[in-house]
Amino acid sequence: MASVEIEAVGSGVSLQDQGRSGWARFGVPRGGAMDQFAMRAANHLLGNSPQAPVLEVQQQGTKIRVHRDTWLSLAGAGSCATFPSWTARRFRAGEVLLFSKSGAGLYAYLGTPGGWKAPRWFDSVSVDPRNGMGQQMTNGSPLEAVSTEPAASINQVASRRLALEAQREYPCEEVYQILPGPQYECFTESALDALVRQPWSISAQSDRTGFRLEGERIQSAESIHSEPVVIGSFQVPESGQPIITMVDGPTVGGYPKPAVLHEQDLDRFAQSSPGTKVRFRWEAY
Amino acid sequence: MPWKIKHYGNRAYLICELGDETRLALLSCLSVSVPEGLIEYVEGYDSILLSFEKKPEMTTLTDWLESSVWGSGAASTRQSADDRIHEVLVEYNGPDLDQVARALGLSNEEVVQLHSGAIYRVRFMGFSPGFPYLDGLSPRLHLPRKAMPRKRIAAGSVAIGGSHAGIYTVDSPGGWHLLGQTKPIFFNQQAAQAKRPDAKHVFQLQPGDQVRFVPAHL
Numbered sequence: 341m342a343s344v345e346i347e348a349v350g351s352g353v354s355l356q357d358q359g360r361s362g363w364a365r366f367g368v369p370r371g372g373a374m375d376q377f378a379m380r381a382a383n384h385l386l387g388n389s390p391q392a393p394v395l396e397v398q399q400q401g402t403k404i405r406v407h408r409d410t411w412l413s414l415a416g417a418g419s420c421a422t423f424p425s426w427t428a429r430r431f432r433a434g435e436v437l438l439f440s441k442s443g444a445g446l447y448a449y450l451g452t453p454g455g456w457k458a459p460r461w462f463d464s465v466s467v468d469p470r471n472g473m474g475q476q477m478t479n480g481s482p483l484e485a486v487s488t489e490p491a492a493s494i495n496q497v498a499s500r501r502l503a504l505e506a507q508r509e510y511p512c513e514e515v516y517q518i519l520p521g522p523q524y525e526c527f528t529e530s531a532l533d534a535l536v537r538q539p540w541s542i543s544a545q546s547d548r549t550g551f552r553l554e555g556e557r558i559q560s561a562e563s564i565h566s567e568p569v570v571i572g573s574f575q576v577p578e579s580g581q582p583i584i585t586m587v588d589g590p591t592v593g594g595y596p597k598p599a600v601l602h603e604q605d606l607d608r609f610a611q612s613s614p615g616t617k618v619r620f621r622w623e624a625y
Numbered sequence: 626m627p628w629k630i631k632h633y634g635n636r637a638y639l640i641c642e643l644g645d646e647t648r649l650a651l652l653s654c655l656s657v658s659v660p661e662g663l664i665e666y667v668e669g670y671d672s673i674l675l676s677f678e679k680k681p682e683m684t685t686l687t688d689w690l691e692s693s694v695w696g697s698g699a700a701s702t703r704q705s706a707d708d709r710i711h712e713v714l715v716e717y718n719g720p721d722l723d724q725v726a727r728a729l730g731l732s733n734e735e736v737v738q739l740h741s742g743a744i745y746r747v748r749f750m751g752f753s754p755g756f757p758y759l760d761g762l763s764p765r766l767h768l769p770r771k772a773m774p775r776k777r778i779a780a781g782s783v784a785i786g787g788s789h790a791g792i793y794t795v796d797s798p799g800g801w802h803l804l805g806q807t808k809p810i811f812f813n814q815q816a817a818q819a820k821r822p823d824a825k826h827v828f829q830l831q832p833g834d835q836v837r838f839v840p841a842h843l
Contacts, residue, residue, distance in 0.1 A: 364676075365667045366828050367751040367794075461817040471754050471795050472814045522631050522639050522672075565670035566751065566758065567641070570634045592669055592751030603635040625632045 342482030343410040343452065350401025350439060353477045357455070358391040360462035364591045370571060371466035371473075371587050374548060374610040375447050377508065378416030382451035385413035385428035385500050387492030392455025393465045395483070397448045399613060402439040404450070406431045407482075411453055411490045415502070417445025417510065417611060426507045428490070429499035444510040446613040454486030468588050470549070508608065512616055513539060516605040517623040521573055521597035526561035532598060534558040535574070535582070536620050543581075544614040548588040551612065553581055561596040569593045572601030572609075586610065630687065636664075636680055640690075641672040648673070650694050652833065660689045668749035668832050670758070710744060710835045713792070715783050717741075717840055719803035725785070728768060737840055739763040740804060745790055745836040755794040755812035755828040759836060762790045774800035781809035783838065790838075 346353060356379065359372020373379035373396055380390040400419060406412075413428035414420060419439040423429075425448060439448060458465040458475050467474030477483075492500065524532070535558060543552035557580030568591060569575070574582045575595035584601065585593070587610075601609055602623055612618055627647040633639040640651065651673060655666050662681060667674040675686070717737045726733045745761035762785060770786040775798060778784075782793040786801035793799060794812040816826040824831060 362665050363754075364665060364674075365750060365832060366824065367754045367756050459818060461814065462822055463820075470797065471812075473817065519634060520632070522633055522641065565672075566749070567669040567672045568639070568667035568674035568751075570637055570674070570676075572634065590752050591667060592749065600634045 341408055341484070343406070343408045343485045344412075344483050345405045345407055346402070346477050346481045346483065347405050347436075347479065348401060348403035349477055349479055350397070350403065351399035352396075353398070353402050354396050354467040355393050355456055355458045355465045355474060355477070356396040356449075356467065357393045357465050359466050359587060360464040363462055364568070367591050368462060369468065369471070369549075369588045369591055371464065371468050371548075373447075373449065373466075374587055375416055375449070375607045377607040378447065378449045378611075381415035381426060381502055381506065382413045382428075382449040383455070385415065385426075385492070385502060386411060386451055386453050386490040388451060388453070388455055388490075392451070392486070393458050395450040395456060395477075397439050397450060399446060400440050400442055402437075404437040404439075406433055406435045406437070408433050410485060410488075411494065412437075413451035413500075415449045415451070417448045418443060419445065419448045424501075426502040427499055428501075430494070444512070444613075445611045446510075447611060452483075452485035453488065453490040457484045457486050470588065510608065510611040513619060514608065514612075515619045515621050516609050517602035518574070518599040518620045519602055519623055519625060521599045522567065523561055523564060523596035524598050526596055527576075527598045528559055531559045531561075532622075535599060536622055539617045539619050540582075542612045542614050542616045542618060546614060548586055550575075550583045550585050550589050551609075552583050553618075555581070557581065561598070563594045564596055566592045566594050567597075569597070570600055572603065572606050573597045574599040574601075584609075628690070630683060632683075633674065636678070637674055637676045638680070638683070638686060639672055639674050641669075643671045643673065647694075651690070654694050658693060660686060660693075667751075669751075670749060708835070710837050711830060713783070713807050713836060713838050714841050715741070715805040715807050715838050716842075717805040719783065719805045721784075721802040722804055725766075725768060725802050725804065729765065731765070736766065736804065739766050740785070740790070741838045741840050743837075745838075747830050747832050747834045747836065748789075749832055750828075750830075753793070753795045753797055753812070755830065757791060757811075757830045757834075757836070759790040762788060764788075768802060770800040771802065774798050778803065779806070779809070780812075781807050783807055 461473040540553040745759035784801035
């Protein structure tokens with residue numbers, strides 16, 4: 341019997357986990373949760389394995405009805421007014437979760453004991469609609485937990501909360517570290533400087549394949565023969581507005597890449613919602 | 626050195642500016658033995674990405690490359706290429722066939738003959754799962770990609786773009802010229818749901834495979 345039902349999909353909900361690694365040479369994107377840190381936190385709160393399937397809830401509008409008494413956890417963006425992020429508790433049948441609070445952060449991760457039951461492609465539940473993988477949610481979709489009770493102790497426990505120092509906030513105008521990309525030397529000094537000198541705005545045309553940056557045009561370099569692309573890479577087309585490849589992005593590309601996000605900052609960067617201002621600073625290898 | 630190595634993010638190196646001989650020798654070597662700690666490698670047009678759990682020192686990687694690819698034991702560890710030629714049956718009824726012929730000063734029949742008369746090799750894959758970038762397209766069929774890409778190209782569409790031939794493996798937008806249609810079997814999503822997916826069952830083609838297009842009505 342379904343533990344919850346997605347009454348309204350809202351901006352978007354998708355089943356995610358650690359993604360699918362090892363298939364990039366066949367053109368399969370890694371996918372998985374955009375914010376892996378928050379995913380692991382949602383699972384940790386219930387004693388799940390770190391990669392147990394979670395529900396990635398984007399921005400606002402999602403409505404979830406609980407059909408059966410069950411523990412749930414939430415981590416990432418604080419978009420649910422009645423269920424604080426970085427916590428877990430028992431929910432009663434009939435309770436409704438409404439993700440309507442706007443503010444910092446783009447993705448909230450809803451966890452459940454054992455993770456959500458879902459079919460797998462290349463051993464991952466990650467939904468990639470562009471490539472026909474993953475079970476997509478629609479209004480009315482039911483979801484079931486793998487386990488009935490959390491592995492973490494819940495005897496006489498009303499709720500669990502992640503320690504403050506383990507929680508994250510998603511402030512505006514954060515500065516993210518970037519490393520030189522493969523075409524770093526093909527860009528002019530002023531172009532490389534422009535990347536870090538100005539704040540950029542996250543475009544509304546951003547999604548799981550890539551985040552588009554809006555700002556003062558930077559001078560691009562010549563396009564290259566198709567090259568493998570690492571997640572977090574800055575690709576600069578002729579428009580001079582960089583696109584940062586995210587988890588569902590194509591595995592090869594021909595735009596020059598002056599930079600790539602430091603992996604420590606990927607999860608945080610992925611929580612930048614459209615309109616958020618971001619800044620970068622160069623780091624060395 | 627017949628290669629250039631660049632740092633690419635926290636976990637990878639990109640071996641680039643590879644000439645054909647070096648690239649093929651390196652790929653042949655990687656198919657049987659990989660540097661310690663390697664998670665996966667990805668082929669590009671003239672580059673190979675090596676992704677590690679923990680990135681080794683560049684000197685360690687250089688040592689491995691020199692001994693494995695060029696060392697005395699190298700030749701014996703190379704895997705011989707698969708000589709089988711995959712035949713792809715094509716209905717040459719693509720919406721761009723007329724346009725392509727006109728642009729190249731050829732008849733439709735000549736385009737079909739030139740396209741189906743070659744033996745191609747999968748140079749690398751990407752853009753979509755299983756999408757093959759095929760080497761071997763007749764220079765007489767080289768045409769820049771469309772300025773205005775289509776919003777939707779059906780899986781199984783047989784196409785050319787630039788100096789490559791390709792086959793769309795999932796419905797997607799795209800800018801290549803559509804010459805015809807074949808069965809959309811190049812990315813089997815169902816086979817990807819197996820407990821231990823087998824590349825041979827999921828993807829009809831793999832990098833290095835040879836391909837020939839056969840007109841459906843002969």
